[in-house]
Amino acid sequence: MPWSFSFPTASANVIKRLRRPSNDITLPDDRPMKILQGTGISAGVVIARASLTFERPLPVIESLPSPLTAEAESARLDQAIALTLKQLKKLRGKLSGLPDEGRIEIDAMLTVYEHMLSHSRLVRAAHRRLNEDGLTAEAAVQLESDILAAQAGPQPGMPEEEIEGARRREGEFREVARRLLRNLTGVSFRAFSDIPGGSILVAEQIRPADAAVIDPNRIAAVLSEGGGATDHTAIMLRALNVPAVLAVPNLTDLVEEGSLLIVDGSSGQVVISPDSATLAEARSAMAEEAKERKGIGRLRRLPSRMVSGEDIELLANIELTNELPLLHRNGATGIGLLRTEFLFDETEPLPDEDGQYEAYAELVADMQGMTTTIRVLDWGGEKGLARLRQLGIHDEAEEENPALGVRGLRLLLRHPEILEAQLCAILRASVEGNCRILLPMISSVNEVIAARQIYERCARRLRRRGVKLSGELPPLGIMIETPAAALTVGALVRQADFFALGTNDLTMYTLAVDRSAAMGSELYTALHPSLLKLLRLSVDEALRSHRPICVCGEMAADPRSVALLIGMGLRSFSMSAASIPAVKRMIRSLSIEACDDLYRRAILVEDPIELTKLVRNFAS
Ligand code: PEP
Ligand code: MG
Numbered sequence: 361m362p363w364s365f366s367f368p369t370a371s372a373n374v375i376k377r378l379r380r381p382s383n384d385i386t387l388p389d390d391r392p393m394k395i396l397q398g399t400g401i402s403a404g405v406v407i408a409r410a411s412l413t414f415e416r417p418l419p420v421i422e423s424l425p426s427p428l429t430a431e432a433e434s435a436r437l438d439q440a441i442a443l444t445l446k447q448l449k450k451l452r453g454k455l456s457g458l459p460d461e462g463r464i465e466i467d468a469m470l471t472v473y474e475h476m477l478s479h480s481r482l483v484r485a486a487h488r489r490l491n492e493d494g495l496t497a498e499a500a501v502q503l504e505s506d507i508l509a510a511q512a513g514p515q516p517g518m519p520e521e522e523i524e525g526a527r528r529r530e531g532e533f534r535e536v537a538r539r540l541l542r543n544l545t546g547v548s549f550r551a552f553s554d555i556p557g558g559s560i561l562v563a564e565q566i567r568p569a570d571a572a573v574i575d576p577n578r579i580a581a582v583l584s585e586g587g588g589a590t591d592h593t594a595i596m597l598r599a600l601n602v603p604a605v606l607a608v609p610n611l612t613d614l615v616e617e618g619s620l621l622i623v624d625g626s627s628g629q630v631v632i633s634p635d636s637a638t639l640a641e642a643r644s645a646m647a648e649e650a651k652e653r654k655g656i657g658r659l660r661r662l663p664s665r666m667v668s669g670e671d672i673e674l675l676a677n678i679e680l681t682n683e684l685p686l687l688h689r690n691g692a693t694g695i696g697l698l699r700t701e702f703l704f705d706e707t708e709p710l711p712d713e714d715g716q717y718e719a720y721a722e723l724v725a726d727m728q729g730m731t732t733t734i735r736v737l738d739w740g741g742e743k744g745l746a747r748l749r750q751l752g753i754h755d756e757a758e759e760e761n762p763a764l765g766v767r768g769l770r771l772l773l774r775h776p777e778i779l780e781a782q783l784c785a786i787l788r789a790s791v792e793g794n795c796r797i798l799l800p801m802i803s804s805v806n807e808v809i810a811a812r813q814i815y816e817r818c819a820r821r822l823r824r825r826g827v828k829l830s831g832e833l834p835p836l837g838i839m840i841e842t843p844a845a846a847l848t849v850g851a852l853v854r855q856a857d858f859f860a861l862g863t864n865d866l867t868m869y870t871l872a873v874d875r876s877a878a879m880g881s882e883l884y885t886a887l888h889p890s891l892l893k894l895l896r897l898s899v900d901e902a903l904r905s906h907r908p909i910c911v912c913g914e915m916a917a918d919p920r921s922v923a924l925l926i927g928m929g930l931r932s933f934s935m936s937a938a939s940i941p942a943v944k945r946m947i948r949s950l951s952i953e954a955c956d957d958l959y960r961r962a963i964l965v966e967d968p969i970e971l972t973k974l975v976r977n978f979a980s
Contacts, residue, residue, distance in 0.1 A: 374383045379386070380689035389620045389633035389662055398583070400628030401594040404603030407634075407643045408580040411559040412612065416547050418538070423503055426496040433490045437497040437892025439475050440543040441963060447539070448473055463681045466571075476536045480702045482508055498544045525707035535567055539736050555579065560623060561614050561811030566593050566606070569768045572626070581623040583630060605630055626744050656941045661693035664944050668951040672926065674944055675731065675934035677912055679703065681844050686937040693946065694731030696934020697721070697798065697860065697912040700782070701737050701744045710747065713781040713788075733784050733860070733934075736779060738800035752779075754762045763874070768801025768839075772812055783818040787834070788827055795834040798860055803844040809857040812836060841865035841913070845895035849901040859902050860934070863913025886915040887975055889970040892928075896963070899929045910934055919946030926950070927959025949979070 384417065413954055427435050432864030452470050474480055482852045489500035513530030516525045541547075552570070556619070557578045563570075566587040573591045574582065579602060580587060585979075587593050587606030596606040603625035615632055621632040622642045664672045676687040680703065687695070703709055703719060711719065724732050739748055740756060740854055741763040746756035753775065759765040772779040786797055799811050819833055840846050841862030849859075863886045868875040870891055873884045902909035910932035916923045917939035923946065935943060958978050 369594075375658050382701040384954035385876050391619075391633040392613060393635050393638060394632040396465060396611065396614065396626045396630040396632065398605040398608030399587075399594075400605050400624065400626050401587075402582075402598040402602055402604040404581070405600075405625070405642055406560065406581040406603050406621075407639065407642050407646070408560045408561045408621065408622045409556075409624075410583075410615045410617060410621050411556065412562045412615065412617050413552065414564065415611075416545055418541055418807070419504045419545055421496075421498045421541065421545075423427055423493075423495055425494045426490070426499075428496075429434060430491045430494060433495075433497045433500075434487060435492065436544065437483075437486060437500070437540075438607070440497065440540050441483065441897045442537045443543045444536075445474060445477055447621065448477075449541075454967075458505055472532055473536050473539070477540075480530065482533065482536065501537055501540050501544065504901045505533050505540075509537075519746065519749075521742075522706075525693075525705075526958045529707055531567075534905075538567075550585075550799040560621050561708045562611060564612050568774060571597055572604060581621075581625065583608055583611055583615075583621075583623060585609070609669075623734055639768070639777050655945075656690065659941050659944055660689065662944070662948065664693075664947050666926075666947055666950050666952060666955075667954065670926075670931065672922075672947050673910070674909065674933040674940050674947075675912075676937040676940065677735070678936050678937065681726075683724055683937055684723070690937050690940040692937055692940055694733070694794075695727060696731070696910050696932070698732070698734045700735060701739055705893070706744070706746050706750070710751065710778075713785045714783060716785035720754075721785055722794050724789050724793040724795055730849070731794055731796060733796045733798050733837070735798040735800055736769070736782050736786075738768045740765065740801070740944055763868070769799045769811055770801060770803075773807065776814060779811070779814055780818055783815055784822055787819055787822055787829055790834045791828065791830060796837055796858065797834055798837050798839060800839045800840065800862075801829075801865070802852065803842045805848065805851045805855055807850060808838055811902065812855060828846065828944060837908075837913075839865075840898045841869070843870050843894060846898050849898045852902050853905045853907055856907065858908040859898060859910070861895060861898060861909065861911045861913065861930075863891070863911060866913065870894060882971060885972060886913070886921065887969060887972045889963075889966055892963060892971075896928060903929055908932065917943065919943050920978050920980075922946060923950055923955050924962055924975055926952070926957050927955035927957070927962070929975050954979070 379702060380804060400669060424442075428436075432821070448470050452467065482501075485504040486497070486500040489495050490497060493500075495503070509530045512526060512533055514526045518526060540704045552561065552574060555578070558580050560581045560583060561574070561579050563582075563584045566582060566584045574597075582597055582602055584605040584606050585608055594604070594606060603623055605623055605625060605628050605926070610632055611630070618633055620634065622629075622634050622638065624630075624645075631642075634642065664674045665673065671693075674692060675694045676683070676690075676692035676694055678687060679686070679699040680700045704716075737744065739745075745757045745762070748754070753771075756762070756766045756771050756774075766774060783797070786795065789795065797815070798926065802808060814838055815833070819829060835857035835859060837858035838845065838852060839860050839862045840849065842865065845852060846866065861877060864875055867873070867884060867888070871885075871888060898955060899909060901907075909930065911925055911930055912934035914935070915925070916933035917935035919942055922933055922943055926947075933943065958975070962974055964973060965974060
């Protein structure tokens, strides 16, 4: 069947470029190949034909006085608000068919829009304009949304880490206003339903609300000229698992309706009218991906067992609850590290004990009895500085070198009310499943003693409030991520119920190399003899005193390093959920003898470059 396409919203120059496309993706186009580079935000290689979509522009809205009475304009505005809320409700109704990740993201976004339409500053201010300045409803909404968006958006001198949040808030005001204005002016929304199934959606800009109506079963991939790797649209497309590349320069000028395209959502490359050789390459990449997906599906059901019979625990590190579906899909048997400093949106106030309790309880219940390790807030370093400023904690936020300053538990002990609210919330949630609590950035035993006293005080207070807690409190463990902790592990073991080896910071603090700086990054390696010595001290002590110990730094995501660590005596690893299949595959091919042998050879090596070579060449 030939493609059917309709272009009710195309501008004149687009219509000029329209040509009858072929739906055949096996034959190259008879035009020269072009390669564009954008930002790959959602993985997957796709070969399909382009379908361009353009937004119908809104009429220019001028702030002229309304010919109607203020009451009549008010009534129009209320009607438009009611209609917009109805449309959002309809959109929400469509979410049930989406994968969990997408549903959670979009649901949260719709809630924000709904709040903005209910007695919000925007609505109140627009009504005031109608009454006081006699404007039309359109003009009032346009004017007030522009003011609020400009106030919410990035400001001169704003710290880098706050800019993204500010941009998002600005976008939210503009999006809600756009929806209201479409309803006031009667200019319809863009619909993706007329796009031929299986094609690549090509747009100048995809807004989060547009992403919400993309059907991942119909649209092969998404390309846009605007957007960035971490904006809401990107997060949503990733969550929907639609291969996507955003920020592709000149995209809509160069792509024609029906052009044959190759999209690589990982590298961000877009090929227009690929030649036969490039098409063949893309096809084999797609076949590879399909094989990989099948393999992962099969692997998930297989135990993480070595050929010599030892079981190795594979847990996931997570930051947001929308990572849970991937965690389950990739067969993690628990959470080894929940970084709570990322869990709550920094543009909103930090939830109080009740608010945090709800978030933890939902997560713990979702884990259905599997280990759920919740780390208390690890603010400081490069994390949570905007939140610290928001809470008025300026000294710590403005430290000259926050990585070496009052970070993690050190900071929480100086602000015990924050730690107490969090511990109470976690304790209350712990009855929903199998929780452990983890303390970050420990450098001496008195910190753990102080935290344990607070922990026990929180439990007593909750019991007095009538909260039912289990007889035995959840284990309280510590991160070993400073050389000081690794070197005094003998004292720490008496205060800590379990250990988590944070190789990311341990590497940084041991080698004195910034983990997030580009300069000097070649010096940053966990495969360094000094690291092995510190890890070994911790592992030996944990094994001697029967304390569970797990590696939750990035080292655990590297299959060959895992082989080395198994040789050291470790049996539990926590990593990003996406890394689990590759690590499991390696584990299932290993014998304990081979790991022991690798480790025995590794501890004799004095040169980090030689150590890296030894581990990289293992089992290859
Ligand atoms: C670590 O330091 O290894 C770790 C897991 O903690 P984070 O990466 O959150 O600092
Ligand atoms: Mg750390």
